[in-house]
Amino acid sequence: MPQLALYTFGVLKSPLADPGPLTREFYASGEAVYRRLSGHPGYLAHAEPAAAQQGVLFTADWGAWGEFDVPDWYDKGRTAQTTALATTLSLWTDLRSAFDAVYTGLHREALNRRHDWFERTGHPSHVFWWVPDGAIPTWRDGVSAMEHLHAHGPAPHAFTFHRPFTPDGTPAGLKELKEA
Template identity: 75%
Template sequence: MPHLALYTFGVLKSPLADPAPLTRELRDSGEAVYRKISRHPGYLARAAAADRSRGSHFDLDWGAWGAFAVPTWYDKGRTVETAALDATLSLWTDLRPAFDAIYTGLHREALNRRYDWFERTGHPSYVFWWVSDGAIPTWQDGVSRLEHLHDHGSAPHAFTFHHPFAPDGTPTRIKGIGPKSDQVR
């Protein structure tokens, strides 16, 4: 059975290493959110570096998730001191569990504060796509899909909650959001 891949990317207003309270608050809330989401039904896995203390996102060993990559529009730093980004790459069983995890609880609270921490870039901040069972998406896959979504809009190759697609490529709907259709997941 296919799994749902999710890539998120945001450009921060200040580098992750910034000691200011607002940046520290983002780091602290992120750790709590990851702990909570990892226990959510439908969550399968996320990219995690082998040793987060050894460098910036770009220097870390991400194992099967591949080398860290960012969209072409990211124009800030790439070192521990200058990187101003937050990115995730995860696998889910389906759209509904991902939606429920993202739009409830701690993650919902963090989303409500996103403009305190993140720049408004005019680019999408997340993208979904289906992968075959056992496949591990890479950071480069996520970047390519996010850029495709920006350039071409939702399609079976790269989509959002508001314009989702089923694993077979047909448009679908998550009850309560997105365009109306006959199919409800």
């Protein structure tokens, strides 16, 4: 059975190394959200560097998730002191599970605060695509899907919650997702 890959990307208002209260709140919220998501039904895995260090993304060893990558339009820093982005790459069993995890609980509370932390860029903040069972998506896969979504709109290999596709490429409505 195919699995659902999810790539998220946002440009932060402040670098990850900023000692200010909003950055500390963002980190605290993110850590709590990840702990909760990792136990959510339908969650399978997410990309983690071999040695976790705050703000060290570009030089980290991501193992099977591949070399770290970001969309071409990201134009901020790439060092531990200047990086101003938040991104995730995860695997889910299905769209309904991902929807429930994102739009309920701690993650929903964090979404309500997103404008405190993130710039409004005019680019998508998330993208989904289906991968074969057992496959590990790479950061490059996520960036490619997001760039395709931005340039061409939703397709079976790059879609959103609001314009989803089934594993066989059939368009599915959000209504069907909510009723699943």
